[in-house]
Amino acid sequence: xxxxxxxxxxxxxxxxxxxxxxxxxxxxxxxxxxxxxxxxxxxxxxxxxxxxxxxxxxxxxxxxxxxxxxxxxxxxxxxxxxxxxxxxxxxxxxxxxxxxxxxxxxxxxxxxxxxxxxxxxxxxxxxxxxxxxxxxxxxxxxxxxxxxxxxxxxxxxxxxxxxxxxxxxxxxxxxxxxxxxxxxxxxxxxxxxxxxxxxxxxxxxxxxxxxxxxxxxxxxxxxxxxxxxxxxxxxxxxxxxxxxxxxxxxxxxxxxxxxxxxxxxxxxxxxxxxxxxxxxxxxxxxxxxxxxxxxxxxxxxxxxxxxxxxxxxxxxxxxxxxx
Numbered sequence: 001x002x003x004x005x006x007x008x009x010x011x012x013x014x015x016x017x018x019x020x021x022x023x024x025x026x027x028x029x030x031x032x033x034x035x036x037x038x039x040x041x042x043x044x045x046x047x048x049x050x051x052x053x054x055x056x057x058x059x060x061x062x063x064x065x066x067x068x069x070x071x072x073x074x075x076x077x078x079x080x081x082x083x084x085x086x087x088x089x090x091x092x093x094x095x096x097x098x099x100x101x102x103x104x105x106x107x108x109x110x111x112x113x114x115x116x117x118x119x120x121x122x123x124x125x126x127x128x129x130x131x132x133x134x135x136x137x138x139x140x141x142x143x144x145x146x147x148x149x150x151x152x153x154x155x156x157x158x159x160x161x162x163x164x165x166x167x168x169x170x171x172x173x174x175x176x177x178x179x180x181x182x183x184x185x186x187x188x189x190x191x192x193x194x195x196x197x198x199x200x201x202x203x204x205x206x207x208x209x210x211x212x213x214x215x216x217x218x219x220x221x222x223x224x225x226x227x228x229x230x231x232x233x234x235x236x237x238x239x240x241x242x243x244x245x246x247x248x249x250x251x252x253x254x255x256x257x258x259x260x261x262x263x264x265x266x267x268x269x270x271x272x273x274x275x276x277x278x279x280x281x282x283x284x285x286x287x288x289x290x291x292x293x294x295x296x297x298x299x300x301x302x303x304x305x306x307x308x309x310x311x312x313x314x315x316x317x318x319x320x321x322x323x
Contacts, residue, residue: 210234273308
């Protein structure tokens with residue numbers, strides 16, 4: 001009796017196992033169909049998980065390279081004006097090189113020897129004798145380029161223009177950071193220079209954060225589609241906060257009215273500088289000026305706001321009697 005009952009007991013178990021196997025097969029088929037439906041999205045990289053992971057990686061890369069840039073800049077500013085001038089000279093050389101690269105893509109042939117040499121010398125001249133040395137060097141640059149144009153038949157007037165404009169744009173303006181740091185060799189000069197640069201960095205960061213989340217009204221869609229008026233407002237708030245902190249800390253005796261004017265002009269100047277470089281890149285059909293800074297592109301991409309913003313801040317501080 002026991003032996004005859006055994007097959008009867010095994011039969012329901014076999015049926016149950018068969019049903020489980022069939023259910024498992026149906027589940028695998030269902031997952032495979034879902035995978036096939038999502039395959040085009042996966043190839044295009046538009047799946048939600050891919051977007052989240054890609055955004056996190058991009059933010060981490062951008063933050064890391066930006067932090068390294070900020071730490072190096074902070075250290076040079078703290079050491080003093082000579083080290084600041086050397087740092088700005090190196091950065092200006094890289095920015096000018098990226099600018100000339102884009103000019104060559106547009107069919108221009110700048111004299112890189114003279115242009116890059118001037119890019120290095122402008123910040124060093126600002127360290128020696130301020131804007132007097134900068135002006136003298138600018139005149140010498142114009143004479144050198146004019147002589148090159150006369151003796152070089154293949155050079156066009158457009159080549160002359162970009163050769164002169166390159167170091168003015170990427171270095172003459174950048175030298176304003178050296179002029180601000182040179183106002184005082186000690187802690188006040190460091191705080192004023194760092195505060196000026198921090199206001200422009202904060203403007204960029206806050207404009208990006210606010211614009212990416214709340215941006216609805218485009219500022220210049222044909223030049224920079226991602227910029228919005230909401231982001232601009234958020235960035236300006238950040239600039240005002242930094243400059244008010246400069247007043248609260250009594251850095252170089254900057255008054256509140258002067259700080260507010262400096263915040264306004266440096267903030268607007270930074271935005272103009274960003275749009276200006278975006279216009280150059282759009283004209284030659286490139287997304288980034290270079291690839292030296294992961295997550296940011298080229299050094300000119302990272303410094304475009306600083307060139308105009310720091311120059312505007314210097315002019316306000318000069319007119320206000322601080323420098």
